[in-house]
Amino acid sequence: MSDSAPSLSALASPLDPIGFETQLGPLPSSGKWPPELRGTLVRNGPNPYIEVPGSHWFLGDGMLHAFSIDNGVVHYRNRWIRTQRLVAQQATGQPRATSLSVSAGDDGTANTNVIGHAGHMLALEEAHLPIDIDVDSLDTIGPIDFNSGLNGAFTAHPKTDPHTGELIFFGFGTPEQLSAGMSYGVISAQGKVTRFERFEAPYASMVHDFMVTKDYVMFPVMPLTASQERAKNGLPPYAWEPEFGTRVGIMPRTGSTRDIEWWEGPPSYVFHPMNAWQDPNHPNLLHADVMEFDVPPLFPLPDGSPSPDANPVAHLVRWTFNTADTRRRFTRIRIDPVPGEFPRIDERFSGLPYRHGWYASHVVTSDGRLQSYNGLRHVDHATEERSDFTFNPDDRVSEPVFVPRAADAREGDGWLLAVVWRATENRSDLVVFNALDLAHGPVCSAALPHRVPAGFHGNWFPAIERKNVAQTGG
Template identity: 35%
Template sequence: MAQFPDSPAFTGFNTPSRIEADIDDLDIKGAVPRELDGAFYRVQPDPQFAPRLGDDIAFNGDGMITMFRFHEGRVDFKQRWARTDKWKLEKAAGKGLFGHYRNPLTDDETVQGHIRGTANTNAFIYGGKLYALKEDSPALVMDPVTLETEGYTWFNGAMTGQTFTAHPKIDPATGDMIAFGYAAKGVLTKDMTYYVVSPDGVLKKELWFELPYYAMMHDFAITPDYALFHVVPSTSSWERLEAGKPHFGFDTSLPVYLGVLPRRGDATAADIRWFKRDNCFASHVMNAFQDGTKIHFDTPEAKNNMFPFFPDIDDKPFNGPESASFLTRWTVDMASNSPDFAGRQRLTNMMGEFPRIDERRTGLPYRYGWMLVIDPAKPVELKGGSPSGMLMNCLGLIDHETGTEQTWWCGPVSSLQEPCFIPRSDDAAEGDGWIVQVCNRLEEHRSDLLLFDATEIAKGPIAEIRIPIRLRFGLHGNWATAAEVGLKTPA
């Protein structure tokens, strides 16, 4: 009998959903532009079974992929499990077999040595394939039309690392997928891999190097000439795992590094250069770009840990005021002989995270950036609970060229999930298109999909697509045109 714990990660809006469904022609308030022909894919952690050891963090749920199919002014809904090795083993047993988040010491002995990945962090489209990604395991390949699972890929056996990032980047010049893996030789190892994959799934390059210390390497950035890795001390040890503590703990005593790896010509892992700064917290990256010998790296930065579910490594209480995160530009100068940063600049006073751009500007100078914003001045009524533990109540837009900003507030009893940019066409100007994102209707225990004119978000959504079920808090998602993934218009 399923007995999910009576804890914030499993109650209220976070109550496990476990719904696979097909719903055609969702109800729409407003209008969806008829020229939108493609699909928005996103993923949510959604546990198939109750936690093996009684409780767990929400990030350890099994991956559930949602596809919103846009065509002829209408939107259809499809949702399926990412059938990982973990999912299949537990399905056969009828119960949870894998233990706490990123702690193999807590697994049932019958599954020791099996891939623990949940494929619950990003739904990424590349080369006509859907990759369901979790950074502690290889990439899981799914069919982007049917959402059927094909299985893990090692790119025809060429990938020797054990892990693949949840945040690959597409090089706009070459079309290659640039990626990496941390803990690439196993749990807690400092080993990193750097990957270059072609659209036809060929692993063109794999480089190995080590981090200054073991850390959660969740995101990264590229420029035309470099790959950039920020090492922030969400770290761990076997002692933590043996004690049954949460895998990651934030260590305020360690410095932060930015690794700059040349990625053109005959560059090797030995060419990586490490820049160093004082302690801070940073996770996602908005973008990076080159300016002569300088490299600018834009990331939401907080003074202290932003994730209460990964506590202080010395068990100090969570510091809410110091967890406030603001988009900040880190600058390093490749012409300098110093390991120090060349500068840091806060780019906005909007507090928030989950930054996104027009991905066609990946690694290049860019004008527009969107993000989830926390506005504590707005009224809040958490009826049904906060899906992520953080109240992301606004969508924000930063125009780096003019310095202007826009926000849109979702109301006192709603919260928002990550935005995603949809270009109007392949050759449209930067920012010419739409923003799509899920809105959690907390009191009603259901969700809407919102569509905005990308550079006029303050006007509010042009369409609210009503989803008759509740989508749990989601992490990351992406858009693909119908042609990219072979979607045909329904008869």
């Protein structure tokens, strides 16, 4: 099955979109599939329905890619998310938005993440409401505001409290775009919005993600600044201004946004934290492990000139906050030398002290080249041991997703799933690793005849839970 669509380029690049929808399976596979691995890996990413030369990658229309696994048999399905924007493009043959500063007055692209909560599969980006998706067909149901409880921007990275099942969220640039306005809220495990508050950040910036611990919420505001004035004058709406420094707002979860205290740190940028937690041995200490860039990629200086760092990379860095420090300055220490991005954990330990983390790593080749997203890395925070797997030269791996072997398995005991673009064949594989033994290589894999374009985030939807509530990621 496929829908007609404008012709899209088929260049051998992981960023290039595909111009079709299809349903395939059983896929050719190899290795021994774990019998307990039953469910669906769903990934989300930009896949423009109509390509616009020079358009920012972040603006592509959302496309979902689902790999369903049952008793070692793998089926695949992909679908564009039928946002108002995409439907309008189908009707007119014209692109709807070509700039990060342009508001098309619709429900967005829904191209960044896909999670499950309160019986819904939700496609997310950070400027609009979630889009409700049918978990089996991937058909679009439409925007969802949980009985009018949501209003405005909703993060692509809400956090699920592993004990209460609550979904904790925020928004930035709201209610006015490119402003310092932010929001914070909570959705119960049953789907009721129990909190929604607004507050002002120290300055307007792109706040892609945040951190939640058992008792605190942490809002990182970093100097990838937002400016309505720049946008009005044809300059970058988002730009790197390190002189603003980094600010992190810390709020007790039992308090309100009026209780936020703002901490200071040197300029850097973080798209994604790995985890945050309260130190069990030192009650005054909060920690956050983050993938920190010295300079953010993909964004210019305020005058539109390129960033001075032509190839910025992120490293795993630990931020520590001492709540007894009246100066409110946090410390930073790099805890891993290997650069990468898209960190994940065993989500049962989200916001809690944890041991295991994984991320897509950059690999230095024998001739000194940096191969982006060419490997996977496991970090054991307890032993400080590291393990790696490197793919074939020029292959590119997605964000990994951890799936526990069983609901009561010990932390890290399970499988790591990822999608790999095979550069020489211009197609993709689903690969499955023993999460604690990456060096052994994939225990099994399934082959697609086409590529899954480079995307952002995905999550695992267990078969026994798909009609109720799916596993939510960061």
